[in-house]
Amino acid sequence: MAGVLRAERVWVETFTGLRAGQFERLLRVVRERGGDGPRVGRPWALPLSERVLLVAVYYRTNLTMRQVAVLFGVSTAGVCRVIQRLGPLLALEPVRPAESAVERLWIVDGTLIPVRDRRVAASSRNYRFSANVQVIVDADTRLVVATGRPVPGTTADARAWRASGLAASCEGVTVLGDGAYISTGLIVPHRKRPGRPLLKGEEEDNAAHRKVRARVEHVIGRMKNYKILRDCRQRGDKLHHAVQAVAHMHNLAFAA
Known part of the structure; x- marks a missing residue:
């Protein structure tokens, strides 16, 4: 079954709470952290932009992985792998106290x-x-x-x-x-x-x-x-990764 969601403006703003420019900044951070790096084995079924959108949609809506899989036209196992791989890369960058x-x-x-x-x-x-x-x-x-x-x-x-x-x-x-x-x-x-x-x-x-x-x-x-x-x-560290990613997306949405 073909996926419904794509990393387009209407879906990004509807399902993530981020405007297109804010989502682009999030995507750039994930790419700089190696989110699109080499992968051993089969290539990803989705491009990086749609994988980042998938993780953001999962955190925003809390749909089950089976439901998210239908939206993006991939397997449930594929959704799980994307979240495990990219979830930690969406983390908030800790702020260091400035001289002031x-x-x-x-x-x-x-x-x-x-x-x-x-x-x-x-x-x-x-x-x-x-x-x-x-x-x-x-x-x-x-x-x-x-x-x-x-x-x-x-x-x-x-x-x-x-x-x-x-x-x-x-x-x-x-x-x-x-x-x-x-x-x-x-x-x-x-x-x-x-x-x-x-x-x-x-x-x-x-x-x-x-x-x-x-x-x-x-x-x-x-x-x-x-x-x-x-x-x-x-389970495990996934809650910590989710909180960090949500904090990062909140900052992107609120700072603009």
Whole structure:
């Protein structure tokens, strides 16, 4: 059966959330990372542009591989091989703090992503088996700076932050977190203590803190327009690759 989708403007914009120029930038990154390199054995059934579109469609729609195979006119096994090969190449490039990092403001928050793989998930407060993923966002640009590797959803945000290794990439940058990040070195809200209500200045600080920190929640909400982050059927490192790829596509869509 012939495939329906091709890497044309109407399909790219409809199925990926990216405009044609943004998709071209994504395609260029994958090509530079060796996505179209030599392959041992049979050649790919699809050109690189359509393989990248296939991965983006899979992450955006969370269709099964069998459904995606029908759309592109390839076998289910072929879809699996394309996702395994190109998924890691769509990853977000980690942002390094610039010389003016002292003037930057980043925000971190954890989000629960339902995932079928019980090795990276745990029954969590969203009543599903989920993984906790830490996301850092630039407060000014609303771009994703970095994401951490998934940990079981029962892991507290402070512990997940320490385990993620993201702190090393935030040296010299002011990072905001919510009350779950106490004792991590991040800027957190003032806490109410028994018999000691917040002072007026502390309440104002907390209100300003909430207003800024809401930006990371908005970004995470936009990322979850890619339905792979609402119910990930992938196993092993595939969830991490999906989060990285979605962050990359979010940045491409939001920066333009």
